[in-house]
Amino acid sequence: MAALRGEVSWFCCGSAWGPCGTAGGGACGTCSSGNYQHAWPNTSDACLAITRPDRCGVTGVTRRGCGFRHYTTNLCTGARVGTTIADCGPQTDLFCGERTCCGSACGSNRIIDLTPAAYSAIASLSAGLRPCSVDTV
């Protein structure tokens, strides 16, 4: 898979406090906020029918199953983290055309959501959205 460029955010899952308490273990049943995991928009036909990155013109979101490894780079800093698929998401088509930049480093459309542990390894949780690239090596 060629590196995919877009936006990254974060989500909570597993045992959690507050409004996250209802999140559960995600589509794979294994998701935990403290683990290096992520949600991917194309884990199954049913998942893709919800996330619909194609509606935003995003191509290259390869079908991958639970446990598959992706590596996400924060384009603001160059920091990188490796995670495994634990859920379906983000719902790309709800934010079609959205663009996030750090100076000249930009990403359009949401392509991956990281757990708090993973996201906070490459960005501050208080920065809810960052441009990123995603690859498999």
Add this chain to the structure above:
Amino acid sequence: MNQTMDRRRLLATAALGGVVGATGLGSLAPEAAFAAEPATIEPGAPDPNFAEGRISRISGSMLLVTGSDTVLHSIRITDGTSIWKLHPTTFDRVVVGDGLYARGVRLPDGTLAADSVWVNIVNLHGHIAAVGRNVLHLDHQGRRIVAHVVPDRSAAVYNGTPAVSDLSLLRVGRHVQVLGAWHPDTNEIDIATVYAAA
């Protein structure tokens, strides 16, 4: 010695009572603090340098936190710890019952010397069910969330445009992502940033 090890040593010194301030650690804005750290945790695995849960006790500069999985964490706040609670704030604003995510360095005694603590932070998706005066009512996973607009703090990002304080373009039925701070033991949050599609 690389930068990561320098930071670990300095944080450990701070946690053990040394006088280390933010200037001694360089910028501790989270974005900058972690930019140079390589991710060495195996994908899929838990990160020992990360903790989450609710504060059950505060003792001096130590937070005793009960993880949502019931694991107990001791989190040390140092002079260099950055604390977020709707906005960057200070340790005296943190109280028992708050939820948190923390990142730092795990010391040999199991204590987490915190680089960053995000208190009550939430990042929710939902549909706007109603709009009131300085409040949004959100449908989030079948539950109602009351999201308060905080003057001089809350901002909106419309389809990736720069954040603005004008939230008047938010409409019933729109899907939004809300980054904010939870009011413990309620269904209410304060809004830091609302991300809305076009």
